[in-house]
Amino acid sequence: MEEYVAEDVIEDKEKVIDQLMQNHGQDILQLVFSYVKNKAAAEDLTQEIFIKCYQKLDTYDGKSKLKTWLWRIAINHCKDFLKSWYTRNVFTDGYEYFQKVTNQDDVENTVIQNSEDRELMVVVMELPVKYREVIYLFYYEDLSLKEVSMVTGKNLNTVKTRLRKARKLLRKKLEG
Structure with missing residues (x-):
């Protein structure tokens, strides 16, 4: 009977991970x-x-949304990677993943929007990680400030301060 229960759990885990993916x-x-x-x-x-x-x-303890739990794991994994030898010794480049797909019929407007989005993303990617992550989570993932706080593990006021500072830095870079 225990083996059957274990198989059920494995099947459920696989379904949950498949759905998350x-x-x-x-x-x-x-x-x-x-x-x-x-x-x-x-x-x-x-x-x-x-x-x-x-x-x-x-x-997973159910204290947060499964999506929040997943984001927390992803952010921690990324931070661990950035601390690793590889990232301190290997140059990285590229911005293609941040281009959001648009469904506009007007090709000209799409091209202009993609160009502007790419320009903005280049500037966002130049920000320090602590500002880049709040910008990404708040604007690109549409998380609330409270959710950003939960995902990053930072105090809500810290998130607000970082978002305000990130906006100020972006404005300065885009205007200057």
């Missing part, structure tokens, strides 16, 4: 890319994150 895979990839600025590394890290989630799914 389908619903949030691209978002996690973009989040990871915002940290590492390298397509190949972002893809590898995203796979590692979902493997880690699969392995740790039984530790």
Whole structure:
């Protein structure tokens, strides 16, 4: 009987991870890319994150949304990666994952918008990680300030301050 229960749990874990990958895979990839600025590394890290989630799914306590739990794992994994020898010794580049897909019929407007989005993303990617992460989570993932606080593990007032500082830095870079 215990083996049957264990099989059920494994099947449920697989269903949950499959659903997480389908619903949030691209978002996690973009989040990871915002940290590492390298397509190949972002893809590898995203796979590692979902493997880690699969392995740790039984530790999910339900105190936050599953999406918030997933983002927290992703952010911690990215920060660990950035502290590693690899990132201190290997140059990374590229911005292609931040281009959001548009459904506009007007090709000219799409091209202009993509150009502006790319320019803005280049400036965002130049920000220090602590500002870049709040900008990404707040504007690109549409998380509330409270959710950003939960995901980053930072006090709500710290998140507000970082978002305000990030906006100020962006405005300065875009105007100057």
